Amino acid sequence: MAEAMLDVRVWRGAGDGAFRTYAVPRRANQTVLDVVSWIQRHLDPTLSYRFACRVGMCGSCAMSVNGVPRWTCRTHIAKVAAEGALTVAPLRNLPVIKDLAVDMAPFFAKWARARGQFDPRSGLGSEFARVPPASPERAAADAGIECIGCAVCYSACDVVAWMPEYLGPAALNRAWTLINDTRDGGRKPRLAAVAGDAGCHACHGQEGCRKHCPKSLDPSGAIAGLKRMSALAALKGEI
Amino acid sequence: MNNPRGETLLWLAQRASAAVLAICVVVHLGTMIHAVRGGLTAAEILGRVRGQAGWEMFYWVFVVAVAIHAPLGLRTIARELSGWRGPTLEAATALAAFLLALFGSRAVTGLVG
Amino acid sequence: MSEARSIPAWRSRMHPSWIAFLIHRLSGLALALFIPVHFWALGRIVESEAALDAVLAWSAHPLVKLAETGLVIALALHLAGGIRLLGVEFALWRGRPGAAFAGMIGFALAAGLLFLLNAVSG
Numbered sequence: 066m067a068e069a070m071l072d073v074r075v076w077r078g079a080g081d082g083a084f085r086t087y088a089v090p091r092r093a094n095q096t097v098l099d100v101v102s103w104i105q106r107h108l109d110p111t112l113s114y115r116f117a118c119r120v121g122m123c124g125s126c127a128m129s130v131n132g133v134p135r136w137t138c139r140t141h142i143a144k145v146a147a148e149g150a151l152t153v154a155p156l157r158n159l160p161v162i163k164d165l166a167v168d169m170a171p172f173f174a175k176w177a178r179a180r181g182q183f184d185p186r187s188g189l190g191s192e193f194a195r196v197p198p199a200s201p202e203r204a205a206a207d208a209g210i211e212c213i214g215c216a217v218c219y220s221a222c223d224v225v226a227w228m229p230e231y232l233g234p235a236a237l238n239r240a241w242t243l244i245n246d247t248r249d250g251g252r253k254p255r256l257a258a259v260a261g262d263a264g265c266h267a268c269h270g271q272e273g274c275r276k277h278c279p280k281s282l283d284p285s286g287a288i289a290g291l292k293r294m295s296a297l298a299a300l301k302g303e304i
Numbered sequence: 305m306n307n308p309r310g311e312t313l314l315w316l317a318q319r320a321s322a323a324v325l326a327i328c329v330v331v332h333l334g335t336m337i338h339a340v341r342g343g344l345t346a347a348e349i350l351g352r353v354r355g356q357a358g359w360e361m362f363y364w365v366f367v368v369a370v371a372i373h374a375p376l377g378l379r380t381i382a383r384e385l386s387g388w389r390g391p392t393l394e395a396a397t398a399l400a401a402f403l404l405a406l407f408g409s410r411a412v413t414g415l416v417g
Numbered sequence: 418m419s420e421a422r423s424i425p426a427w428r429s430r431m432h433p434s435w436i437a438f439l440i441h442r443l444s445g446l447a448l449a450l451f452i453p454v455h456f457w458a459l460g461r462i463v464e465s466e467a468a469l470d471a472v473l474a475w476s477a478h479p480l481v482k483l484a485e486t487g488l489v490i491a492l493a494l495h496l497a498g499g500i501r502l503l504g505v506e507f508a509l510w511r512g513r514p515g516a517a518f519a520g521m522i523g524f525a526l527a528a529g530l531l532f533l534l535n536a537v538s539g
Contacts, residue, residue, distance in 0.1 A: 080419030132428035157426050160418035168418055221429050227384040261308030262383065266315040269442075270505045272434035272514060285434075289506045292315070299312040319506065322499050329496045333528055336489065341535040343477060346462060346469040367456075374449045381442070404453065411459035 071146060073100055075112065076154040080161045084152070097130050097137035097145065101153060101165065114165035121279065124213030127220070128165050129154040134220040136279040156220040158233075172216050172235070179236040180258045183243060186250025194248045206245040209238045209287050211280050218274035218284050230263045234274035234284035237265055241287035244294065257304040260295035268292070314376060321373040328366040353415050360416040367408030375400035433518035440521070441498030444491040451488055482536050490529035497521035 069091035074084040087104050098116055105112040116126035121139045128137050130145050131152050145151065159167035196203050218234035219225055225233045240259045243249050259265050265288045274284040298304045339352070353359040379397040382388045430436075461468040475481060501517045504510040510517070 076421060076424065080421045082421065083423075129424055129426070129429075132425045134429060154424040155421055157424060158420065161421045162418060223430070223435075224384070226426075257308055261311035262315075262380075264308065266312055267384075269438050270434060270502050271430075271438045272432070272505075273429060275514075276432045276434065277429065283511075285505065286508070286511065289508060292506055293508070295308075296312055296316050299309050299316070304309055304312070319503065322503060326496060326500060326503070329492060333489065333493060333496075333532075337528070337531045337535055340485075340532060341538060344473045346466040346473060349469075350462070350466070370452060374445075374452060377445050378449055381446070404456070407453055407456035407460060411456045411462075414460055414462035 070149070071100060071142065072150050073104065074150075074152040075101070075104060075165070076161075077112075077164055078161075079163055082161070082164075084154075091142070091149070095142045097128070097135070097140045097142065097151070097153060098126055100142065100151065101128075101137065112165070113163045122213060124215035127156055127215040127217045127279075129156055129220065134217040134277055136215055136217065139279065156216055158220050158222070158225045159216065167216075169216060172219055172233070173214075175232045175236040176214075176239055178258060179232050179240040179264070180251055180255040181236055181239040181243065183246070184249055184251030184255075186248065189248055196247055200247075202245040202247055205290065206242045209242040209282055209284070212238055212242075212282060213280060215279065217277050217279055221273035221277040223271055223273065224267050224269065228263070228267055231267045232259065232264050234268075234288065237268075237291055238274075238282065238284040238287040241290050244291070253298070253303055256291070256295040256298045259291050260299065260304055265291040265295065317372055318376040318380075321369045321376075324365060324369040325373055328362070328369060331362065332366070349415065350417075354417045356416070360412070363412045363416065364409075367405065367412055371401045371405040371408060374404060433514040437498055437501055437514070437518050437521055440494055441502065444495040444498065447488070447491045448495055451491075482533070486529050486533045486536065489532040490525050493525035493528035494521065497524045 071089045071091050073087045073089050075087060076082055077085045087108050089100050089103050089108075092099065098119065101112070101114050102116075105114070114126075114128070116138060117123040118125075119138045121136055124136070126137045127134060129135075129152075130137065130140060133145075134156055135145070137153075142151070153165065155161045155165050155167045159169065159172060162168050212235060214235065216235065218238075222231075222234055224231050237259055240255055244252055244255060261267075268285065268288045270285060270289075272285045275282075275286070278284065295304060339348070353363070375397045378400060379393060382393060382396075430439075458472045459469070461472060476485065498521055501521055504517065
């Protein structure tokens with residue numbers, strides 16, 4: 066019996082590149098990352114892509130798979146290419162360095178612009194801060210802290226595509242978790258950084274972030290929280 | 305750009321007018337579905353609203369909310385899809401709001417008398 | 418370095434919230450174009466009842482009735498889409514996006530159907 070094969074189109078080159086087709090043998094329990102790795106090892110060693118942990122923790126292997134942004138290490142071929150056809154491309158909304166590797170610098174620059182760093186408030190003392198697990202703030206922060214920074218949401222978001230200065234779902238989700246961290250003291254400058262139409266208020270609730278987040282987080286819910294809180298701050302004249 | 309407070313307040317105006325419009329539109333849909341039965345005439349419309357303080361108040365609120373809501377929506381689309389920014393866009397938005405309010409008030413005064 | 422523009426993304430948009438967004442935007446645009454005309458037509462009452470009746474008589478044509486039904490559906494869609502968005506933004510409702518989408522379409526079709534049936538009934 067002939068070996069079952071996959072017809073794989075892979076993006077080659079930088080932003081002005083093109084797709085090239087490869088034939089890859091179908092294996093049991095094969096992931097998209099397995100397919101990409103097989104091409105590099107057996108067909109073309111110059112193929113560039115990124116991965117590290119292979120178990121959905123590091124957030125480095127995200128690619129566009131059949132037009133949908135996904136973490137490739139945990140995306141099974143059986144799920145996305147049942148008919149044997151697969152298209153793998155670099156993430157949308159980020160500059161392409163080469164082949165499947167995008168430049169993540171603009172993505173993380175926006176985390177910094179959204180003040181995504183912990184800013185301890187004064188008077189925390191030397192004791193461990195007590196954060197009651199059942200408090201609403203803790204629950205709100207919990208909902209977003211499992212983000213692995215893979216940029217799938219950023220790649221899925223059309224507002225990012227239309228308004229390149231928009232901070233995007235991941236940076237805003239990060240800001241929301243910090244705002245709900247009772248040890249953090251940077252609320253006002255952070256709200257000022259995320260408000261307006263380069264920030265949370267540009268979101269239209271398309272919810273591509275919520276739909277495609279591989280960790281099943283809800284950045285659109287976090288963005289909605291930021292909208293309410295910064296609107297209240299604007300009314301009070303705090304931002 | 306980079307006016308987070310201003311953009312946030314415009315967003316709030318858009319959502320506040322939306323909440324008002326949500327109620328107005330429910331009433332308007334109900335009225336239309338009821339009134340269209342048997343065909344519309346000017347006399348029938350006037351008979352319903354002319355001199356009625358409640359309807360007058362309703363349509364004024366409706367017109368003002370529309371004049372806020374629609375231009376802000378168009379402004380968002382223009383900024384997103386055409387990259388149009390700056391004073392000319394703000395002027396065009398204000399002009400659209402003014403014209404809607406003008407046309408709307410002419411319609412309301414004409415109907416309610 | 419530049420983005421790869423020729424990579425299709427439409428499949429990533431085929432989910433209820435994105436389609437609800439699209440419908441909300443298109444219906445909003447349609448209403449923004451129609452409302453000035455609507456105000457103008459109503460404003461003609463300032464001139465005379467006969468002027469408004471002339472507009473209304475024109476609107477008795479079946480094709481115009483159908484177009485009006487389209488506008489009623491657009492209005493109902495925009496209303497329901499707006500309520501969906503306010504629900505998300507003000508954390509009033511956080512259920513399945515598909516349920517919100519189904520409610521939106523169902524409400525708008527029901528409103529349009531009711532309007533059309535009433536419009537064509539003697």
